Amino acid sequence: MELPLVFTTAEALEAGWTRHEVTGRVRRGDWVRLRSGAFCLAERWRASDASGRHVLGAVAVARCRDGAVLSHLSAAARWGWPLPPGGDQPSWLTTAPGPATRTVRLERLRVEVADLGAPEVVPAVAARVSVTSRARTVADCLRHLPAPDAVAVADAAVAAGLSRADLDEAPRRQTGWPYAERARGRVRLVDPRRESWLESWSVVRLHERGVPLPEPQAVVHDRRGRFLARVDWWWPQHGVVGEADGRVKYRRAGIRTPEDADRLLREEKGREDRLRDAGLEVVRYGTRDADGGIEELLDRVGRALARGDPARVHGRITPTPLPRWW
Structure with missing residues (x-):
């Protein structure tokens, strides 16, 4: 059985490893413990830049939360857009509304509760965690991030091919959501000609x-x-x-x-x-x-x-x- 990009202790055991072998693999540096009960291969960790490591960490958190998808900055990193430099960014997830879901605001973790329409969620096979679509990711960042960081994400997205129509439409679909007016106002600041964060x-x-x-x-x-x-x-x-x-x-x-x-x-x-x-x-x-x-x-x-x-x-x-x- 092939282990996924980020795997749990249960998946390692199902693949034939014992608990003793799991501990040994981590101790020898063959596997990297991303959080309690979630790992990735050390070679993948070493080959990843800061954005790639952020994604691995966010996937590890999401795998422990049923129904959570990568969103905001974590989704931006997953799509290959630059993160703000100068320190670790929190893992950012979104879950659909439900009786057991709640917003989380911690130093290393943000969890938003919001509708997740099917067109706005892209399944991820290798990571086994879905991610918000490019347009939804930009709209969420324009709503929640400080304007300079949000526009930097949007600039990178449009430079990478996000259409003007999608950029305009995604915030409109969030009419009535928290900070939706803020997002629509920030769209006018976006420019695909800028070349760096x-x-x-x-x-x-x-x-x-x-x-x-x-x-x-x-x-x-x-x-x-x-x-x-x-x-x-x-x-x-x-x-x-x-x-x-x-x-x-x-x-x-x-x-x-x-x-x-x-x-x-x-x-x-x-x-x-x-x-x-x-x-x-x-x-x-x-x-x-x-x-x-x-x-x-x-x-x-x-x-x-x-x-x-x-x-x-x-x-x-x-x-x-x-x-x-x-």
């Missing part, structure tokens, strides 16, 4: 504090038409471009050694000089700046917007157009 989180967080939303992914040419750069942000009314340099971007750039870092710094310095020569003000920030709190980030961006002057800008700055399907 940091980009999505930072612009929404800054927008909450009065900073105008920038145009994403702008291409800059000088006055002779020569390509200068592709930047994350363009504030045309201020003559400012911005770069959100998160950890994902540096991994994509192949940074593995100190020499790689030095090379990238030289390239970025030359790139920034060319942008300033074109009359643009440049603001850069990274994940660490976001971790430091919104006030520091707001101050940095605010000072750049105050220094910028669109009258100084020469050349051509072209934002990446929205996809036709949007």
